[in-house]
Amino acid sequence: MKEMAIDPRSTTRTLASLAGIIALLVAAIAGIGLGAVHISPSEIYSVLTGSASTEASQIITNIRLPRVISGACVGINLAIAGCILQGIFSNPMADSGTTGISAGAGFAAILIMLVFPEHTALVPLAAFSGGMITACLVFWVAWKDGIAPLRLILSGMIIGSFCAALTTILFVFFSDRVQNVVTWMAGSLQTQTWTHVFMILPYTIIGLIGIIWAYRQLNLLQLGEEAAQGLGVNLNQSRLLLLALASLLAGSAVSVAGMIGFVGLIIPHIVRMIVGSDFEYLLPCSALFGSALLVGADTLSRFLFSPIEVPVGIFTALLGTPFFIYLLQKRSPR
Numbered sequence: 001m002k003e004m005a006i007d008p009r010s011t012t013r014t015l016a017s018l019a020g021i022i023a024l025l026v027a028a029i030a031g032i033g034l035g036a037v038h039i040s041p042s043e044i045y046s047v048l049t050g051s052a053s054t055e056a057s058q059i060i061t062n063i064r065l066p067r068v069i070s071g072a073c074v075g076i077n078l079a080i081a082g083c084i085l086q087g088i089f090s091n092p093m094a095d096s097g098t099t100g101i102s103a104g105a106g107f108a109a110i111l112i113m114l115v116f117p118e119h120t121a122l123v124p125l126a127a128f129s130g131g132m133i134t135a136c137l138v139f140w141v142a143w144k145d146g147i148a149p150l151r152l153i154l155s156g157m158i159i160g161s162f163c164a165a166l167t168t169i170l171f172v173f174f175s176d177r178v179q180n181v182v183t184w185m186a187g188s189l190q191t192q193t194w195t196h197v198f199m200i201l202p203y204t205i206i207g208l209i210g211i212i213w214a215y216r217q218l219n220l221l222q223l224g225e226e227a228a229q230g231l232g233v234n235l236n237q238s239r240l241l242l243l244a245l246a247s248l249l250a251g252s253a254v255s256v257a258g259m260i261g262f263v264g265l266i267i268p269h270i271v272r273m274i275v276g277s278d279f280e281y282l283l284p285c286s287a288l289f290g291s292a293l294l295v296g297a298d299t300l301s302r303f304l305f306s307p308i309e310v311p312v313g314i315f316t317a318l319l320g321t322p323f324f325i326y327l328l329q330k331r332s333p334r
Contacts, residue, residue, distance in 0.1 A: 013275045013285070020288030024072065027296035031068040032060055034303050039064075062193075070192040071298045071312075072291040073204040074257045077249040079290025080207045082264020083283055084246040085135075087218035088239055089142075089152055092272070093324070095264035096131070096250035098153055100160035102261065104134025105247070105254040106185070107163040107170075113181055114174040124199060128251035134159055135247050139239075187260035187313015189298050196256050203252035208287065210245045215279035217242060222277065260313040262320020263290055269323075 033039045039047075039056045047057045082095035089099075096102045108130025109123050116122070142155040171178050183190060217238045220228045225235060253260065267290045268282065275281045294312065301315040 009276060013281045016271070016274050016281075016285050017288065020285055020292060023292035024288055024295070027292045027299065028068050028072070031071070031295050031299040032064045034299055035059075035064065036306065066194045066197050067189050067192040067298070068295055070196045070200060070256060071189045071295045073197070073200045074189070074253045074260065075263055075291035075294030076204050076287045077200070077207055077253040078260065078263040078294070079267045079286040080211060080283060081246040081249040081253070082290075083268040083279070083286045084214060084218065084242050084249075085264070086268055087221060087279060088242050088246070090222070091152055092269050093265065094152060094156075095262070095268075096246070096253075097160075097261040098265060098324075099135065099156040100138050100158075100163065101131040101135050101247055101250050102254055102259055103160035103163035103167075104137075105131035105251040106259050107167045108251075109255050110167055110170055110181055110185075113184075114170050114177050117177070124203070124252050124255040127255040128248050130163075131247035131251040131254070132244060134163065135243050139243065183311060184258040186311035187258040187316070188311040189257055190302075190309060190311070192256075200252050200256045203248060207245065207249045211279075211283040211287070214242060214245060215283050218279040218283075222279075258311075258313060260294070260316055262316050262324065263294055266320050266323050267293060 029041055029044065032044050033041065037056070037059055039060065043054075043056050044060065047054075047060045078096065081101075085094040085096065085099055085101075086092050088094075096105075105127040108126040111130075112119060112123050112126045138152070138155045138159050141159065142152045144151065217233070220231060220233050221235075221238065223231075228235060250264070268286045271285045271289055272282055275285050294316070297315045297319070298312040301312045302309040304310075
């Protein structure tokens with residue numbers, strides 16, 4: 001009998017998945033253990049298994065564990081949203097930030113927090129609605145016999161700037177309440193509690209379940225419009241549903257952690273270079289590395305400059321801006 005050939009790409013994808021899991025575990029352990037009070041891995045294990053009742057238990061249970069879980073969920077949501085948007089627009093430079101979705105979601109969330117502070121429970125719904133409306137508007141402005149990368153970026157910048165201007169107007173009219181959202185605007189996990197975890201966790205579960213359907217649709221869209229239609233795909237319906245899923249994930253992340261950028265841009269692009277363009281592997285691997293990146297970046301942002309804590313949104317921007325410039329330079333001849 002002939003021996004079956006082993007697909008090298010399959011081995012690479014398996015190793016990438018394992019690397020993502022290990023990276024997330026390492027980032028989570030570091031996020032729980034590092035801080036003003038150092039907690040060893042053995043103490044973390046004792047607390048998580050319920051065999052310890054000390055000061056470390058209070059720190060882990062009430063402060064660091066919800067922060068790590070919330071950060072992981074935010075990273076998953078942003079990475080999946082960016083990956084989906086890149087598939088919809090066939091553009092590796094698309095994510096919730098460059099397409100203006102985060103700006104639209106942020107404006108809607110701030111509108112609730114400043115104008116209707118007694119209805120903060122509506123912030124996730126408002127952020128989703130703002131992100132969805134912005135995404136549809138950018139899609140409509142950028143579309144002209146297809147989506148050109150330059151037109152997409154310019155449309156996202158224009159709509160995002162418009163939403164930023166509206167946000168500034170809110171700051172002017174409600175200046176007495178601005179202090180409550182300044183840290184949130186910079187993108188921070190500093191005040192995360194179990195309430196935030198329970199707020200974002202359902203959306204993360206929806207996103208993880210949604211990729212089971214989304215990867216098939218995105219793979220078909222990669223074949224081109226004519227080929228996809230020939231296979232019975234309703235392009236408009238698929239794009240709209242995918243856009244809704246991406247907006248839901250980006251909006252939920254914005255509502256919990258504020259304006260954290262570049263995660264949805266960097267992670268899918270790097271993962272694509274490792275596992276290829278098959279969204280069956282690209283989406284889950286992006287989710288793993290997205291969560292690991294955000295938890296790790298949050299840990300570094302509060303540990304490197306201790307006792308000063310830098311908002312993680314600023315930290316990811318410092319990482320993402322050079323990478324975005326690299327992408328623009330690499331793709332400029334096209």
